[in-house]
Amino acid sequence: MQHLDPRSSDRAALLRLDGITKEFPGVMALSGVSFDLLPGEVHAVCGENGAGKSTLMKIISGVYQPTAGTIVYKGKESCFASPLESEAAGIAIIHQELNLVPHLSVAENIYLAREPRRGFLVDRKKLRTDAKRCLDRLGVDISPDVQVRTLSVAQRQMVEIAKALSLDAEVLIMDEPTSSLTEQETRLLFQVIRDLKASGVGIAYISHRLDEMAEIVDRVTVLRDGRYIATDRFAETTVNDIVAKMVGRSLEEKFPERTSVPSEEVLFSVSGLRREGVFSDVSFSLKRGEILGFSGLMGAGRTEVARAVFGADPLDSGTITLHGETLTIRSPRDAIAAGIAYLSEDRKAQGLAIKMPVDANMTLANMEAVSSRFGFIDFNRHDEVADEYVELLDIRTPSIKQPVRLLSGGNQQKIIIGKWLFRKPKVMFFDEPTRGIDVGAKFAIYKIMDELAAAGIGVVLISSELPEIMGMTDRVAVFHGGRITGVLDTRKTDQEEIMRYASGYGPTAH
Missing domain, CATH: 3.40.50.300 (P-loop containing nucleotide triphosphate hydrolases)
Structure with missing residues (x-):
């Protein structure tokens, strides 16, 4: 199959990235990646965890600055210093890690820092009405008045989507938007996406659910290990081909x-x-x-x-x-x-101490097994346990002292499993x-x-x-x-x- 050049198309690109490189201390997250997005299309970005998909989207939205490379938005070379700057330009992102304030209401989260005002005061009635309009557009029954902390993960995901829709963006980045949604909710979201496409919005779409992409995706770009692999029209490729490019092997x-x-x-x-x-x-x-x-x-x-x-x-x-x-x-x-062990659906908030290293997380549910009768930690035993479960579960980490927040989602989930397995x-x-x-x-x-x-x-x-x-x-x-x-x-x-x-x-x- 002949792959498309990501920097060329029949229509003028709404957004074009060329040679994007992003280097963190000791880690090359992206190396020379190119990508473009047309008006009224859904362009999927696929790859395994750690391939660089979210990093690329965060560069587009101003969360990160590229180490090298250029971004052209609406025909003009651009570089956004912050998410607020990219939002003002018409780029919105729905993060995989939900970016909501738990103690504020749904309406306050949707219009955070953009609340409608009457003079110096927030116009509460308009805030509620506008928020409800966004929620109704998604077909979800969530009150604009409830605090976000009372919602399930799936409901919070819908609020995050409503927040992005409220921006009336020209470029919408969706990072795993259906990961916590049921099939019924996903159908509703897909209808919203079709409406957005028809109005000329360009959507960059990240998802691990490859089967569902056929309904909405026009083109797909695959990244692997921070590098560009290929861009294809979705109708001219197969899920098996995409997976093979993602992992570098066939996954039958x-x-x-x-x-x-x-x-x-x-x-x-x-x-x-x-x-x-x-x-x-x-x-x-x-x-x-x-x-x-x-x-x-x-x-x-x-x-x-x-x-x-x-x-x-x-x-x-x-x-x-x-x-x-x-x-x-x-x-x-x-x-x-x-x-009885329970692996929470919200692994980062309820399953892991994300700032702590792998070894500390592994023994978190069974500290008495690595401590003396006087309560002192036996660090030799502590490290032995961590090494044992890292090997048993094939956890990819440079060291058991690595903070878990730096690991991929799959490896984080394996650490939680290891934590509970240590409890037998x-x-x-x-x-x-x-x-x-x-x-x-x-x-x-x-x-x-x-x-x-x-x-x-x-x-x-x-x-x-x-x-x-x-x-x-x-x-x-x-x-x-x-x-x-x-x-x-x-x-x-x-x-x-x-x-x-x-x-x-x-x-x-x-």
Whole structure:
């Protein structure tokens, strides 16, 4: 296949980057990368974690300054000193790491530093009306008045998108915009993208969900190890070709062959779980060696049930049983002591101490195992544990002393898995474990999950990606409106049936 020159096209480019290089201390993040964006097109940027995609977008939006290379915007050579400067010029970015202020309202976040005013005062009525218009455009039922800290990750993602739409930008950068959205929410977003394309907005689109790109993407540029690899028209390439360029090899399978076989022994079960106004009458069982999926639309109660089982949120009623013994769980400490682990969907806020090094994160949930009876840390044992799990999970890091914030999303997720494995858990809840992770790292996470199940650990996979549910689970519990509407045998169901149950049209079953 003959690849396109990224610096040439039939129409005048809205944005053109030529020879962009970005060097951080000790790291060459980008080397001579070229990219262009036309009016009214969606141009995808693909690559594994660490390929340089987000760095390139941050250079466009003024977060970083290039070490070398030129940016031409609307025919004029430009360099934005800050995101505020790029926004003023008509460039908006939706960050993968949500850039919201938790204690402010949704409306205040959407128009942060741009609030409508009447004299010296903020026009609260107009602020609320304008924010609601942006949210309605996305088709989401979120009040402009609620504080962002009360929202789920998926709802925050929608607020981040609404914030970008409020800028009426000519260039819109979307960094993993669907990573925490359900299929229904993704459909709504795609319609908004089509409308934006029709109005002449150029969209630079980063996503690891390659299958969904066919609906909206016009061209695709692949980066690998900070270097430009190729640009193709999406209609003239295939997902397999894109993946091969991303990883430098063919990746035939998306999911590993399952080696775990569930036994008939019920390892873990819950009965009649209820939390007022959130979920009610939730019952399910988990067999030894099984991977049980939790599926459902945003707000259906999947994460909320997992958090309550883990003791992070209170329960009003219900029983939790492990190995036939009824547990009393009032806090995460109780759950951890019982052998229950929970990998949060928001790994950076709730799963990692991102400023601390790999070794400190690895032992965080089991400090007593690397400490003396007097509470002093045995640093030799501490480092041995970190080295053991770095090797076991194939974590790519220059050193166990490397701060985890400098590692890719896939390696960060492996560190969280290692942290919990060091506790020797009996049950592990994985909440959106592959969100924002590239295809190669996803495969590695799936393989680890299968190995855990094969070792007799009960695994619960909470995922908004139906192909992931279909490819990795033995059974799937489908949530709707805070209840389980069905528990289906994955081999005997399909995505359409799961969506029927998720929409509340299936008969209630446990």
